[in-house]
Amino acid sequence: MKAKRRVVTNSGGSTTAHRSSTLRRQRTSNALTSMGCKDSAVDMTTPRRGDATGRETVATADVDLSVDLGRGLVLPNPIMVASGTFGYGVEYGDVVDVDRLGGICCKGTTLRSRIGNPTPRVAETPGGMLNSIGLQNPGVDAVIAKYASTWEGWRVPVIVNVAGESVADYVEVVKRLDGIPGVAGIELNISCPNVGRGGLQFAIDADAAAGVTAAVRRATDLPLLVKLSPNVADIRPIARAIADAGADALTAINTLSGIAVGGSRQKPLLGNIYGGLSGPAIKPVALRIVYEVCQVVAIPVIAIGGITDIDDVLDFLAVGAVAVQVGTAIFADPTLPVRLVAELEGACRSGGFASYVPFVGTALPKRPSSPSSKGVEYRP
Amino acid sequence: MHLLGTELLEAREILPGQWLQTYHAPELATGSRAGQFVHVRTGDLSGLVLRRPFSIHTLDAATGTITIHFRTVGRGTEWFTHLRPGDNVDMLGPLGRPFEVDPRSQHLLLIAGGLGMAGVRALADEAIRAGRQVTLLFGAASARDVYPTSLLPDEVEYVVATDDGSMGHHGFVTDLLPRYEAWADQAFACGPEPMLQALARLAATRRSRMGVAKLGRKRGAGKGHAVGSPLARRKAFLQVSMEQRMGCAIGACLGCVVMATSGVPQRVCREGPVFASEEIDWEGAWGR
Ligand SMILES: Cc1cc2nc3c(=O)[nH]c(=O)nc-3n(C[C@H](O)[C@H](O)[C@H](O)COP(=O)(O)O)c2cc1C
Ligand code: FES
Numbered sequence: 001m002k003a004k005r006r007v008v009t010n011s012g013g014s015t016t017a018h019r020s021s022t023l024r025r026q027r028t029s030n031a032l033t034s035m036g037c038k039d040s041a042v043d044m045t046t047p048r049r050g051d052a053t054g055r056e057t058v059a060t061a062d063v064d065l066s067v068d069l070g071r072g073l074v075l076p077n078p079i080m081v082a083s084g085t086f087g088y089g090v091e092y093g094d095v096v097d098v099d100r101l102g103g104i105c106c107k108g109t110t111l112r113s114r115i116g117n118p119t120p121r122v123a124e125t126p127g128g129m130l131n132s133i134g135l136q137n138p139g140v141d142a143v144i145a146k147y148a149s150t151w152e153g154w155r156v157p158v159i160v161n162v163a164g165e166s167v168a169d170y171v172e173v174v175k176r177l178d179g180i181p182g183v184a185g186i187e188l189n190i191s192c193p194n195v196g197r198g199g200l201q202f203a204i205d206a207d208a209a210a211g212v213t214a215a216v217r218r219a220t221d222l223p224l225l226v227k228l229s230p231n232v233a234d235i236r237p238i239a240r241a242i243a244d245a246g247a248d249a250l251t252a253i254n255t256l257s258g259i260a261v262g263g264s265r266q267k268p269l270l271g272n273i274y275g276g277l278s279g280p281a282i283k284p285v286a287l288r289i290v291y292e293v294c295q296v297v298a299i300p301v302i303a304i305g306g307i308t309d310i311d312d313v314l315d316f317l318a319v320g321a322v323a324v325q326v327g328t329a330i331f332a333d334p335t336l337p338v339r340l341v342a343e344l345e346g347a348c349r350s351g352g353f354a355s356y357v358p359f360v361g362t363a364l365p366k367r368p369s370s371p372s373s374k375g376v377e378y379r380p
Numbered sequence: 381m382h383l384l385g386t387e388l389l390e391a392r393e394i395l396p397g398q399w400l401q402t403y404h405a406p407e408l409a410t411g412s413r414a415g416q417f418v419h420v421r422t423g424d425l426s427g428l429v430l431r432r433p434f435s436i437h438t439l440d441a442a443t444g445t446i447t448i449h450f451r452t453v454g455r456g457t458e459w460f461t462h463l464r465p466g467d468n469v470d471m472l473g474p475l476g477r478p479f480e481v482d483p484r485s486q487h488l489l490l491i492a493g494g495l496g497m498a499g500v501r502a503l504a505d506e507a508i509r510a511g512r513q514v515t516l517l518f519g520a521a522s523a524r525d526v527y528p529t530s531l532l533p534d535e536v537e538y539v540v541a542t543d544d545g546s547m548g549h550h551g552f553v554t555d556l557l558p559r560y561e562a563w564a565d566q567a568f569a570c571g572p573e574p575m576l577q578a579l580a581r582l583a584a585t586r587r588s589r590m591g592v593a594k595l596g597r598k599r600g601a602g603k604g605h606a607v608g609s610p611l612a613r614r615k616a617f618l619q620v621s622m623e624q625r626m627g628c629a630i631g632a633c634l635g636c637v638v639m640a641t642s643g644v645p646q647r648v649c650r651e652g653p654v655f656a657s658e659e660i661d662w663e664g665a666w667g668r
Binding site: 116136335 | 429456631632633636
């Protein structure tokens with residue numbers, strides 16, 4: 001069964017002014033409700049003809065950037081930081097006010113500690129970088145002991161990114177996180193080799209992806225985000241299977257598989273040979289995947305991939321994302337995510353909007369578009 | 381550590397392909413110590429997504445300036461050579477942990493290979509200001525790569541080795557260590573990893589070879605302190621400044637690790653870049 005389209009579009013040829021006034025009148029419900037899966041979300045932005053007198057500037061206090069991802073997870077704004085690029089939230093403390101972020105996804109966390117991959121682990125590439133950290137982390141118990149009480153004191157929700165090599169691993173990590181104050185949600189990194197299936201990634205197979213999602217869903221009531229891998233031929237059946245298995249939201253995308261060659265050209269550069277490509281270079285791929293996924297699932301989609309400025313954010317919103325994560329760009333510009341919050345608020349204000357809902361889904365097609373797997377150059 | 385807007389005051393090509401740039405950065409000039417580094421943003425027009433880490437080569441609190449010293453090895457460093465005095469550059473720093481000199485150490489041996497000079501250079505100034513004696517052993521491929529004497533304080537004894545024998549000792553800089561290790565109270569090194577590895581091996585056998593324990597250090601001194609702790613460094617005979625490719629330079633991405641004898645990879649940007657030589661696993665195959 002194909003899910004209902006979950007947006008908030010320009011249908012009816014309305015003007016932005018129409019929508020803005022509708023929004024302002026309807027600000028009784030504060031947070032954007034889990035968009036698209038609830039009719040109210042659609043109502044919120046359905047234009048009423050003839051009720052607008054013109055564009056007015058919305059006062060600062062009137063812009064509400066919060067977003068409800070379901071199961072009680074309400075982000076104060078839709079600008080999050082991506083797993084692996086912001087540590088456990090504490091490292092950037094000297095230069096970033098973390099409480100102004102919409103959410104923090106911490107470094108991938110596993111059941112037992114991992115020393116990660118041999119070096120070199122990072123390499124700059126045109127418009128991006130490769131990384132092969134190999135999930136170095138001290139293990140879930142140490143992560144809880146070290147950081148949970150700090151997270152509890154923050155306003156910003158911290159979502160623990162969870163990785164594993166078997167369904168049982170994922171379930172055990174999530175059980176240990178369940179009920180820990182300071183843990184606001186789970187993001188499953190399913191781009192990991194599944195030892196039980198000969199090392200094939202969970203993320204590339206709809207059944208495996210749905211299996212681990214369902215098992216984790218049974219193990220916790222925490223808000224559950226599942227992170228999609230772009231390294232697949234057709235993302236849509238996988239996204240649908242994960243949504244049907246009980247995920248509260250999808251995040252997309254993880255890194256693209258790639259390699260670099262070392263200086264002497266005698267071997268690949270990275271110690272692990274393969275690395276994950278991130279940064280501006282992957283933005284078109286991420287846009288395409290978010291565009292495809294948003295047409296087939298009813299749960300919220302959080303976009304990740306190459307975001308470096310407010311236009312990138314608005315592009316991802318336009319293809320249906322309700323929130324975004326900033327990753328690699330933080331390395332060059334640690335204050336970028338906080339600035340994007342202000343800039344998104346500014347964009348709402350200058351559009352005369354009380355929230356950013358009017359930006360969401362505007363570039364989605366009226367009818368489901370043909371998938372990229374049907375061929376790009378030569379359309380049927 | 382801060383995010384700072386700095387201004388380029390002067391840029392000079394001190395050797396073929398090697399640059400020395402002076403930046404106005406009062407917070408760094410007063411708030412940094414020898415061994416620390418800055419992570420510098422390149423112009424993003426070129427599609428370079430990562431900052432570049434540079435050792436703080438010298439710092440001058442009186443004028444509020446720091447210098448960095450680098451070789452043009454790629455598009456990023458190339459970009460820096462096109463900067464003009466007056467241009468603004470975004471720096472994150474000071475980052476990492478500094479060299480720690482034992483208060484009792486009077487004779488400091490500094491050992492630099494090539495661009496490793498950038499890593500130990502500030503320590504020479506710091507030590508001389510504190511009234512210590514400094515010998516600096518420097519190794520390069522040939523005379524044309526030798527760091528100019530004119531850029532060093534007069535008080536430093538400067539000893540050069542070149543691979544091709546075109547200046548000073550004909551051979552590796554590590555060949556010179558045995559001549560100075562009895563004199564030295566502590567040694568501080570920065571350079572290519574094989575050089576550091578050779579020095580670490582010499583340092584590890586130093587006590588048995590020389591039959592003395594300097595400064596009353598006991599066997600196994602330097603162990604028993606947490607990796608990266610100032611005390612572990614202060615008690616070590618040899619401190620090394622490590623290099624690794626970096627992402628964040630702030631401890632968040634785990635891109636920059638080196639394997640430690642503890643079995644847990646340590647972040648060069650956070651626990652380092654200066655480590656006690658005993659803290660590093662020099663013999664393992666991991667990452668080599
Ligand atoms: C150094 C580094 C480490 C990462 N570690 C993780 C991780 O542990 N778990 C995960 O799900 N994604 C990880 N990612 C992927 C990012 O969260 C993100 O999906 C990806 O980098 C794309 O976004 P960007 O282009 O904005 O960086 C990592 C990325 C980088 C660059
Ligand atoms: S460079 Fe990111 S942890 Fe050191």
